[in-house]
Amino acid sequence: MDKRKRIEVCFTPGEYQYFKDEFEIVVVIDVLRATSAICAAFEHGVKAIIPVPTVEEAMEYKKQGYLAGAERKGQIVEGFDFGNSPYTYMNADFEGKEIVLTTTNGTKSLDVAKDAEVVVVGSLLNLQALSEWLSEQHKNVLCLCSGWQDKFNLEDTICAGAISEYLINTGRFTSNEDSSIAAKYLYLSAKDNYLGYLKSSSHRRRLKNLNLNEDIKYCLTPNQASVIPILKDGKLVKL
Amino acid sequence: MDKRKRIEVCFTPGEYQYFKDEFEIVVVIDVLRATSAICAAFEHGVKAIIPVPTVEEAMEYKKQGYLAGAERKGQIVEGFDFGNSPYTYMNADFEGKEIVLTTTNGTKSLDVAKDAEVVVVGSLLNLQALSEWLSEQHKNVLCLCSGWQDKFNLEDTICAGAISEYLINTGRFTSNEDSSIAAKYLYLSAKDNYLGYLKSSSHRRRLKNLNLNEDIKYCLTPNQASVIPILKDGKLVKL
Numbered sequence: 053m054d055k056r057k058r059i060e061v062c063f064t065p066g067e068y069q070y071f072k073d074e075f076e077i078v079v080v081i082d083v084l085r086a087t088s089a090i091c092a093a094f095e096h097g098v099k100a101i102i103p104v105p106t107v108e109e110a111m112e113y114k115k116q117g118y119l120a121g122a123e124r125k126g127q128i129v130e131g132f133d134f135g136n137s138p139y140t141y142m143n144a145d146f147e148g149k150e151i152v153l154t155t156t157n158g159t160k161s162l163d164v165a166k167d168a169e170v171v172v173v174g175s176l177l178n179l180q181a182l183s184e185w186l187s188e189q190h191k192n193v194l195c196l197c198s199g200w201q202d203k204f205n206l207e208d209t210i211c212a213g214a215i216s217e218y219l220i221n222t223g224r225f226t227s228n229e230d231s232s233i234a235a236k237y238l239y240l241s242a243k244d245n246y247l248g249y250l251k252s253s254s255h256r257r258r259l260k261n262l263n264l265n266e267d268i269k270y271c272l273t274p275n276q277a278s279v280i281p282i283l284k285d286g287k288l289v290k291l
Numbered sequence: 292m293d294k295r296k297r298i299e300v301c302f303t304p305g306e307y308q309y310f311k312d313e314f315e316i317v318v319v320i321d322v323l324r325a326t327s328a329i330c331a332a333f334e335h336g337v338k339a340i341i342p343v344p345t346v347e348e349a350m351e352y353k354k355q356g357y358l359a360g361a362e363r364k365g366q367i368v369e370g371f372d373f374g375n376s377p378y379t380y381m382n383a384d385f386e387g388k389e390i391v392l393t394t395t396n397g398t399k400s401l402d403v404a405k406d407a408e409v410v411v412v413g414s415l416l417n418l419q420a421l422s423e424w425l426s427e428q429h430k431n432v433l434c435l436c437s438g439w440q441d442k443f444n445l446e447d448t449i450c451a452g453a454i455s456e457y458l459i460n461t462g463r464f465t466s467n468e469d470s471s472i473a474a475k476y477l478y479l480s481a482k483d484n485y486l487g488y489l490k491s492s493s494h495r496r497r498l499k500n501l502n503l504n505e506d507i508k509y510c511l512t513p514n515q516a517s518v519i520p521i522l523k524d525g526k527l528v529k530l
Contacts, residue, residue, distance in 0.1 A: 063302070063443060064306070066305065066306070067303070067305070067441070067442065067443075070440070070441055070442055200469070201309070202306070202309055203306065203309055203468065203469070203470065204302060204306075204468075204469055204470040204473065205469045206469040206472060206473060209469075209473065228493055229442065229443075229493060230439070230442070230443055230444045230445040230448075230492050230493050230494070231442065231443040233445060233491055233492065234443065234445060234448065234473070234477055237476075237477060237480060238473055238476060238477070241476060241480070252472055253469050253472065254467055254468060254469050255469070
């Protein structure tokens, strides 16, 4: 009998229903930019992040005095002071604080996955640290890509492919799904030049048009963080 | 202004809702095996195919005296004489006949797409003929992959990537979606050896276990047919 655990890739939150019952660990990925911002935040001393699916919920928290961020379609929502730019969170005012965050895609996936046994946050920033930790858990792992408004996106898929490739190379994991095979192929073609590979990706174009090139470069540069954010009682904290 | 038409790829019938309003032509693809069987059928003289989404509907037609086929999970459904093996349709008894067919994925996508302005059937078998025809239509084209039980599959995506690549190379089409970019990348890595590339794909393994290797080889050999099946009043006919 094959004792290897499974590592699979789900391309969008909408497809999570077809996967969810088979995996103990779900890695939520939104490279541009929610899960990159979350990794940057913990790397720079934020205490906790409360992900909420709607702008209304984020506003409720803000009224109660929380630091609250909201992003929709790449931009900061009116009435909020920040969104999901990773640079926002590298700020002494945020150190040791609990922050509330809602984003177009990333916090939606966190919400969709919240009942899994273990939910962690992945990005290219914590790729190595996360992959090493996952490889030691002896559990089935699903990478849940946040996509863009329920459609497939390239950058999340490539990050998921990188995690899969690492775990399969340990000899302790295997993939069965075609989505996982495709993610691995796409990662292998992209890995030597993420920025170049993604130059035609739709979300990179979208953010570039919003003058967010610095954010893009930061989010596509692997292994700048060693944190593994994990969901505990509705809050993301450092593992 | 960019006057080029769009060619995009939708990975699963479940995601069709996010695409449908923007395309005049939908190409339904189910390489293993529904749309390959449909192309083979018209290539061998079948007059019409009535695709139905459920086994019950197929059985109703059978009771009325129609030749009716039904496949679920790769196998012929009990009570039916044939399913979606392309070899079934290369049969003198089927020439000039109207045939009813229901399959796990392919007839479901045809049903999902039925209200589009134009619905045609694509497979690797009619790749060249279909791509040439599409390139002359001056309309936005969506390749709708049937996938496997609402999940992504490799072989449909590669076929969609091949159509996209052809149309983009004419200079008259462009792609914006990340799914289309990924499909093209996957096609370019696969095109020199479809069988080898797909050896680890989940559906190929599934059919191999059912001793359907001959079907697989046939379906993965491009340009054996010059027909373009098109949906007219609920029936597929030869264009």
